Amino acid sequence: MIDILCSLTYLSCGRVVTPLFQKLLSASDADLTLSRLVIPKKCAEAYFPRLSGPHKIPINILDTDGKEWNFHFRFWPNSRSKMYVLEGLRDYMVSKKWQAGDVVTFYRIEPGQKLVMG
């Protein structure tokens, strides 16, 4: 996981975004059967919607082409902590040909808090 300095950026689709963080995809992140992405805890709590309990919430995220994707965001209770995951990525992973070792970058559309993943 790599933190990024906050600097406004234009995506190829024309949107103005702030880069938030990147993640190097692990083998399990890239596993099509699991089709879920572990979100580093500090990034999840800083940039993702607040979760009031251990239930998934729907979350709409754009890719860098501006296409909308519907995922679910939740955490797993873990012995005295939490692990945050983004679920339902199967179609996205197939479409983007995600592989372990790839890097995914999260952005926030400015102004607002809508997320972009690409």
Added chain:
DNA sequence: AGCCATGCACCG
């Protein structure tokens, strides 16, 4: 201390 990659029990 505790994150996070992955193991794995158990439920349908």
Added chain:
DNA sequence: CGGTGCATGGCT
């Protein structure tokens, strides 16, 4: 018997 939902353990 494939996936969910959490546990485990290597690592820092």
